[in-house]
Amino acid sequence: MPTFMQKIKLAIRGWNRRREEADKAFIAKNTWQAPADVGRASARPEPVEEDPFGAVAVIEETTENPFEMAAEVHDPAAERGELEALLSSATDVVRSLESALEAARRHEADIRTRLKG
Numbered sequence: 001m002p003t004f005m006q007k008i009k010l011a012i013r014g015w016n017r018r019r020e021e022a023d024k025a026f027i028a029k030n031t032w033q034a035p036a037d038v039g040r041a042s043a044r045p046e047p048v049e050e051d052p053f054g055a056v057a058v059i060e061e062t063t064e065n066p067f068e069m070a071a072e073v074h075d076p077a078a079e080r081g082e083l084e085a086l087l088s089s090a091t092d093v094v095r096s097l098e099s100a101l102e103a104a105r106r107h108e109a110d111i112r113t114r115l116k117g
Helices: 004-030 076-116
Strands: none
Touching: none
C-alpha cells in the first residue's frame, strides 16, 4: 500500500507527464512545416538570435527639469510677515516646552524625596 507522500508524488508525475504531452502536441500542431525544397539554402529561414538585453531605453534630451519648481516672485514684505508669524509660533512652542520641562523636574524631585523619606 503506497504512503500518502508516494501518492502525492505519483499524482505530480502524472500531471507533469500530461502537461508535457499537451505541450508537445501543441508544438507539433503549430510548428511550421518546410516545403518540398528544404534542401535549398534559400528555403531555410535564418536563425534569429534572441538578445534579451537588446532593447535599450532612450532618454530624450530635454532642457526642462520636471523636478524644478516654478520660479516664484518673492515679495519681501509678505515673506517678512510669514517669518514673523513662524517666529512667534516657534517661541510659543519653546515656552510651553520649557514650562513642561520645569513641571517634570518638580515631579521628579517630589518622587525622589518620597523615595528617600
